[in-house]
Amino acid sequence: MRVTIAQGRLVSDQVFEGIKNFLLGTIETKGKRIKPVLTFNFINNQEDQGEEYDVQLIDEEIRKIRLEEKVDKSNTGKEFDYFFSRGQDIRQTHSIPNNELIVLLTGERNNRNFLGYIDDSMLNSFVYTNGWNRIYSNNVDSIFPIIYEIYCWILRANMFDNSTELYQSVHKDNEGCAMDFCEDLRDHKQKSRSNDICEICNDFLIKRAFREDIKQYIYNSLDKVRHSILRRNNGRTDVTNIELKYVDGTRQFIVPGYNDQIIKLEPQWKTIYYFFLIHPEGIGNKDVVNYRNELYRIYKIFSVREREEINEDDELKEFEIESINRLVAYNQGKVYTGKNNLSGAITSVNGILKTIFNNHIIDDYLIKNRKGKYVISLNRDFFIDNTNV
Numbered sequence: 001m002r003v004t005i006a007q008g009r010l011v012s013d014q015v016f017e018g019i020k021n022f023l024l025g026t027i028e029t030k031g032k033r034i035k036p037v038l039t040f041n042f043i044n045n046q047e048d049q050g051e052e053y054d055v056q057l058i059d060e061e062i063r064k065i066r067l068e069e070k071v072d073k074s075n076t077g078k079e080f081d082y083f084f085s086r087g088q089d090i091r092q093t094h095s096i097p098n099n100e101l102i103v104l105l106t107g108e109r110n111n112r113n114f115l116g117y118i119d120d121s122m123l124n125s126f127v128y129t130n131g132w133n134r135i136y137s138n139n140v141d142s143i144f145p146i147i148y149e150i151y152c153w154i155l156r157a158n159m160f161d162n163s164t165e166l167y168q169s170v171h172k173d174n175e176g177c178a179m180d181f182c183e184d185l186r187d188h189k190q191k192s193r194s195n196d197i198c199e200i201c202n203d204f205l206i207k208r209a210f211r212e213d214i215k216q217y218i219y220n221s222l223d224k225v226r227h228s229i230l231r232r233n234n235g236r237t238d239v240t241n242i243e244l245k246y247v248d249g250t251r252q253f254i255v256p257g258y259n260d261q262i263i264k265l266e267p268q269w270k271t272i273y274y275f276f277l278i279h280p281e282g283i284g285n286k287d288v289v290n291y292r293n294e295l296y297r298i299y300k301i302f303s304v305r306e307r308e309e310i311n312e313d314d315e316l317k318e319f320e321i322e323s324i325n326r327l328v329a330y331n332q333g334k335v336y337t338g339k340n341n342l343s344g345a346i347t348s349v350n351g352i353l354k355t356i357f358n359n360h361i362i363d364d365y366l367i368k369n370r371k372g373k374y375v376i377s378l379n380r381d382f383f384i385d386n387t388n389v
């Protein structure tokens, strides 16, 4: 079974990449790739997003407008059909088979304040990617409730014949089930945390002979999502933004909410830090070696800016390749010790961060080892990559 995830308008590359990495990461267990019963096809936004980014969300609107209710004309969101026709365009342009589910991620508001919906064919769905901060605290990265919704649309698309049937079957009272309507959007927290499918809804899947292995795979993946939503609520609340900016001719990490502090890092340490920032799913310490090419690519971003003249040919120099190889040498049969191997580099980066923040509690910024995976738990909404402007 394959599902297409498309990056629609107003969805930042960062959010899209974070979601993509998480969905691909759930196919692995303990660093080993398991045979995927569910595969994903990702389509990046090919449009010029331009000034569309300034569409503002009305924060106070936390109530869904039911289908039987009239929509207030002053509501500026788009109608559902607008999103469905975008999905149909994507299907045509990318020759996606007619029986394959598309989940369009979109940052554009809809006029009913829904977090997502599906058309009558049960093959075109959309998920709204903005505004999760109306529902979740700042400690919850919005990619997680978005991923929760992606998995749920895969289930819902396979529970019903059409969207009328789906709408008639939603729970108007909160059951802690994926089919809860959540008229008050804040109730979404209840269902993502309980992460359950009630017996009635499970029966729909059974009646339609939904494959058990795919179902189990989705339930397991949802557990990982739930874990990320729960864990983050234990964090601190006064986190501030971290930005990657182009200053002084180099790319630097800056903390605007902390006196515009520049986090001064060596290029290979910047590479490591950036790498974990764009992998919110976390990477096993033994798996980092599999990302060597990505690390070379990131290293190039940081070294090109700093050594323009050396890097004119766009190739990494041998010493640069060697410094990445040292970082990932964990299971290559070579033993590197000291600050230039991965754990040494991570200790150094964390040490610099602690010094900058004057030993305040800054766990969200550090690269932490959690159950054998290196991960930065910072809410990705707070990481802004401003180097392209």
Ligand SMILES: [Zn+2]
Residues within 6 Å of the ligand: 171, 175, 177, 178, 179, 180, 197, 198, 199, 200, 201, 202
């Ligand atoms: Zn249910």
